[in-house]
Amino acid sequence: TQLLEQSPQFLSIQEGENLTVYCNSSSVFSSLQWYRQEPGEGPVLLVTVVTGGEVKKLKRLTFQFGDARKDSSLHITAAQPGDTGLYLCAGASYNFNKFYFGSGTKLNVKP
Amino acid sequence: EAQVTQNPRYLITVTGKKLTVTCSQNMNHEYMSWYRQDPGLGLRQIYYSMNVEVTDKGDVPEGYKVSRKEKRNFPLILESPSPNQTSLYFCASSRGQGPYEQYFGPGTRLTVT
Numbered sequence: 578t579q580l581l582e583q584s585p586q587f588l589s590i591q592e593g594e595n596l597t598v599y600c601n602s603s604s605v606f607s608s609l610q611w612y613r614q615e616p617g618e619g620p621v622l623l624v625t626v627v628t629g630g631e632v633k634k635l636k637r638l639t640f641q642f643g644d645a646r647k648d649s650s651l652h653i654t655a656a657q658p659g660d661t662g663l664y665l666c667a668g669a670s671y672n673f674n675k676f677y678f679g680s681g682t683k684l685n686v687k688p
Numbered sequence: 689e690a691q692v693t694q695n696p697r698y699l700i701t702v703t704g705k706k707l708t709v710t711c712s713q714n715m716n717h718e719y720m721s722w723y724r725q726d727p728g729l730g731l732r733q734i735y736y737s738m739n740v741e742v743t744d745k746g747d748v749p750e751g752y753k754v755s756r757k758e759k760r761n762f763p764l765i766l767e768s769p770s771p772n773q774t775s776l777y778f779c780a781s782s783r784g785q786g787p788y789e790q791y792f793g794p795g796t797r798l799t800v801t
Contacts (some may be wrong), residue, residue, distance in 0.1 A: 579730065586728075608787035619692075619778050619792025620731070627787050663732060673785045674738065675746060676721070678730040 580604055581668055583679030590656055591687050598651040598664055598682045605675075606668035609642050612660040614663040614681075623651075656686045690715045692793035694779050700799045701769060709764045709796050711779030718760040718784040720745070724756065724775040725795075731754075731778065737762055738785060769800045 582601045590596055600609065610626045612620035624633050626642035626649065632674040633640045637660075639652040649666055692713045701707055704761075713720065722738040733746030737756040751773055753765040762781075766773060776797050780790040 581730075583730070610787075610790075617795070619780070619794055620790075621792070622789040625787050625789070667731075667790075669787065672735060673787065674744065674789070676733055677747070678723075678732070680728055680730040 579680055580595055580677040581666055581679040583666055583682055584671070585682060586680065586687075587683050589687065592657055593655050594686075596653050596656060596684070598666075598684075599648070600650070600666035600668075600679050601648045602668060602677075603647065604668070605646050605671075605678075607646075607671050608669045610653055610667045610669070610676075611640055611649070612665045612667060614665060620648040620665055656684075657664075658688050660684060660688045661686050689792070692779055692781055692791050694796050696795035696796060697794065698797050699702045700801065702767050702801055703770055706767060707766050707798075709766075709777060709779075709798070711762045711764065711793060712760050713762075713779075713781040713791070714760065715781060715783075715791065716759065717781035718759070719782045719788075720756065721790070722752070722762070723778045723780065724748065724773075725778060726775050734764070734777075766798075769798075770801045771800050774798060774800050784800075 611623045616618040629644045629646045631642045637654045664682045716786045717724040722734040724732040779793040782788040
């Protein structure tokens with residue numbers, strides 16, 4: 578079983594729509610990171626959230642860390658075809674030694 | 689250019705034939721880690737290293753070995769590969785222990801027949 582449950586697994590939407598990806602756990606994490614991965618490449622960091630309740634914005638992307646530091650969400654406003662990719666959340670252990678990844682959300686934005 | 693390199697990028701081998709996947713970073717990072725990525729399972733951590741000569745197990749270390757003799761290199765060794773180790777492997781590095789960005793290599797696709 579995954580320590581971090583990510584949903585939905587797949588998302589296919591039209592350009593301009595909004596979407597939210599969820600990352601949930603019963604465990605507390607020291608930080609929560611969101612990565613994006615393109616086919617044939619390694620994941621690339623989008624954001625790191627550390628404080629419970631923290632909200633970070635990156636252009637059309639909004640990231641939130643739950644108050645109890647057990648869950649996180651990624652919201653994309655007005656999705657574009659360039660947002661297409663695999664989105665992964667990753668939680669860090671209390672001492673930042675170990676990292677636990679969600680199973681990923683494969684997003685396809687159609688023009 | 690700051691990067692993490694892995695070699696080989698693709699490898700097909702047979703059960704039981706020892707192999708090594710190399711990983712090197714040029715950012716003077718202290719922390720390095722190996723992950724495997726399987727469909728529907730995301731990335732799972734195999735081993736990590738906090739610094740030279742300091743390594744520890746991740747979530748799925750069985751069947752793997754690592755070493756960290758130099759700061760820049762962190763090879764992954766499969767002494768007797770088995771078909772269930774067929775996977776996509778990623779090496780990553782970060783500046784140290786903390787909420788820091790992990791920089792990932794391009795991946796090594798391994799098939800064990």
